[in-house]
Amino acid sequence: MERIVECVPNISEGRRKEVVEAVVNEVRSTANVTLLDYSSDESHNRSVITFIGEPESVVEAAVKLAKKAAELIDLTRHTGEHPRMGAVDVIPLIPIRGISKEETVELSKKLAERVCEEAGMPVFLYEESASAPNRVNLASIRKGQFEGMAQKVLEPEWEPDFGGRRINPTAGVAAVGCRMPLVAFNINLSTDDVSIASRIAKIIRRSSGGLDCVKALGIMLEERNIAQVSINMTDFTRTPLYRVLEMVRFEAARYGVHVIGTEIIGLTPMRALVDCAEYYLQIENFSADKQVLENYIQ
């Protein structure tokens, strides 16, 4: 079975198209990776690039991309609305198929070391790869941004994981880490009362005591005149989609409200859906790795 990793680097350039193209070309020119998408935001002055491929090739592409970004982007001249600390600001690695979270953490450390050496930027490990609890959250690492980073890395608890206490004078520092795939999963309710969606969102989300790896908000879909529980699943391997749906269903029943439909926005790993099929079909002893035909495609 082929091993597949996704990589979603964010670079601090969203205005100069030729710079974005030059950076993206580093991905295009790497064998065994597929560029899925890239988009730039002018007001953020930032671009997000998405690609997948086999693990070693993804690392290769990410290193080349980081090197090119460090070469072409000068943060001393960068303005934009989005917080940033590096030319390549953050490089998440996401396990998709045939590779565990633990293996992806190891891979992220190799990537971090190479970004440090080859792009000349100190690197913080974050999320699943973090070396300390205060480094899990990217916002905590990035606080102070590029302008404050030369001072921040001198503080005892903020030495970068790779590259020592001297930032790259123009490219700054980067964060690298393993995170799980996000699934944007929205649940539509048979009511126009958004307060019901908000109450349910509060019950299911982690931050107010609900399910782990769930972020949720109640919103109004004005054009359909229905309320929606809008959800980000940050690790469907820990909290599967069906558990959230069934919980929303039984909480909505209290108000005589039912689920009229759901949406998955953008991409989802196959596994998030297969896990749900397995639950609802009550399949015993199923191994998606061994029994899903597509997993044998080389």
Added chain:
Amino acid sequence: MERIVECVPNISEGRRKEVVEAVVNEVRSTANVTLLDYSSDESHNRSVITFIGEPESVVEAAVKLAKKAAELIDLTRHTGEHPRMGAVDVIPLIPIRGISKEETVELSKKLAERVCEEAGMPVFLYEESASAPNRVNLASIRKGQFEGMAQKVLEPEWEPDFGGRRINPTAGVAAVGCRMPLVAFNINLSTDDVSIASRIAKIIRRSSGGLDCVKALGIMLEERNIAQVSINMTDFTRTPLYRVLEMVRFEAARYGVHVIGTEIIGLTPMRALVDCAEYYLQIENFSADKQVLENYIQ
């Protein structure tokens, strides 16, 4: 998105290992196809070979395999319990991903033409590719077997689709066609009364007036002392797994019996599971082709 076809040729040799290996090696030596499995049955004197890959490469591998089988297998010397009419007896092509049934039918016609020309065997199109209703069922085409085939092809309605009315004197004739992937899906009931499983099987299967593309039998799982509805889904794109499960569930309810679990035996295309996730999660406007990340892997 990569296009993937599965191919499951049956050859009329299950005893001489060196012949089977030589035939299988034709698959192994073809680029862009993956050999998934092969197994021989001595009493049938027959082997089944399974491989997948991109459509043109699968055709290439199947043609090479047919040529080698025709070269090494002499049906005038073949005995075995399984009916057969050719050295390579039947070559089904099965659409897995990124290719429609219609496109696979077209592909099967190209394959049939090449098998005829390069392996020197007349070919009948069967199943989805059949050129007449009496050629859909492989057993109808094969009736009379190798020994009767020289005469049979002279009958007005039995001229092969390719190659004319003269069979290959040692390799016979072959059948080539598109069929849909089979899914072996068993449903376990909370009863030790096999007659309940049999009655439900009769209700759901096509042959006694039930659901299209469903074959079913009631059987007893002795080791667990429970009854099972044992099902072959011959085209899950027409009759999805969830529909069969829900029908079994409501028919079982008449007897106060419920579904305690299900099994999928062997391989299933991802799509059979994703279709069920889509149903049970009530996902609106979902496109598996566009929204399942793995479909972008090249």
